[in-house]
Amino acid sequence: MESRNELFFSADTEELKKGCRENDKEMKCLICGETYEKGEIFPFEGRYFDAGKRMKLHLEKEHGSMLHFLLNSGLAGVSEIQSAILAAMAEGLSDKEIAARQQIAQSTVRNHRFKLREKERQARVFLAIMELMKESVPTEENDPGEKLCEPHRTASMVDDRYVITEEERTQILGTFFDENGHLKEIPAREKRKVVILRKIAENFKPGTKYTETEVNRILKRINDDFPYIRRLMIEYGFLDRTSDCSSYWIKE
Template identity: 50%
Template sequence: MTDNNLFWNASIDELKKGYIYDYNKDTYVCLICGKTMENGVIHEYNNQLLTCRKRMEYHIDKDHGGIFNFLISLNKKYTGLTDNQKEILECFYNDMNDKETAKKLSISQSTIRNYRFKLREKEKQAKIFTILMDLTARHSDSNKLVEPHKTATMIDDRYQITKEESEKIIKRYFTEEGGLKDLPSKEKRKIIVLRHIADNFKPNNRYSEKEINRIIKRIYDDYAIIRRYLIEYGFLDRTKDCTYYWVK
């Protein structure tokens, strides 16, 4: 799973590339999976010597199928696109003209032209909305909603969590040493607690069940229930035989 703050705080240009450059660590970071590559290192790939940036571009293209395919496959909660709109955009992305698109999707060319118009209108609305949200955010950082993790099994009112609310819950349920005092029963609080615990696991790392248990047990004695919730709520994934776990 991608670091949500990293992904959602990236600029539009960075999102289009699929990676950012971390000036503090002098590394390139994939916004999809969190993979890092140290700047200045020459990478060998398919009998080619590549710079770090170029290798990251190859990684996004070859390992993730490109940033377009990743973004278009996101949940409708994030894209706001219907299945038909996704199909139309995929055709446009592949340089198909109206006639070719109409034939592939078995609809009329006039319908395609209508989709083009509606999508352009949607683009204009998105620009204005982005500006309005940016201006609003400058006035109230504490009321800013915390982005739900993209692999959440179901996104609903439980995920309407402000930054201030998240900080209060973490302070209430965790000790200064990082231990969990008690597992909350209310869903919204539970999600905040689980997200905080999930931050203890690194993207791209594969953990054995024993390692997972050890990390969780440092935080809460009943590691089995926390491990189960991390899976159920989409923070972690695992192999069918439970041999390995990883950040989803």
């Protein structure tokens, strides 16, 4: 079965814009995996909708617009200020209005708009290059061990820490976890931390809110240094929490 992460990263441009994958039988949310079968009617807030409309309502209520989600996913490769400018552009704001909102000069806004336009052109060319490479040299299929793991969608920053092959991931998990799922030690290397934290995140259910006590109880079963692991889970973009730490949840 295709995981939510695989579903998201295997989506084409049109699917990412829509926020879902559609076939003859169903529609599936790329973000959380919520599925609606075609031909069925679904209740929502006292009314009933077909699969297509229900998926649109789901995306709006649970995830906001796809533009908002993608801009805040950390996967677009844009800076924080560029993300804010793109969001403002989507609202139809002028350079002057954007500059006032961000407290920067209009010339700075124009400069970022130019860079973003160039980035768009480069992205189209790079995508074509990668597609051509896959067609001519399917190296990952020839050597499954060299297949790269996709970074989790909520990674706070995607960098060299996330360059991990499936073979490396298997070796790291086998080294640091015992047969009972207990973490023998917290690795010092960043790449290894990413792997073990992603594994630990599987102990939390998407859409469920946890108190700090409940989070600690789950993490303590894995390793005694649960406060440090909890901090790492937040730092690396696996867990999120309210400002008063009264509620925690797995980021999606």
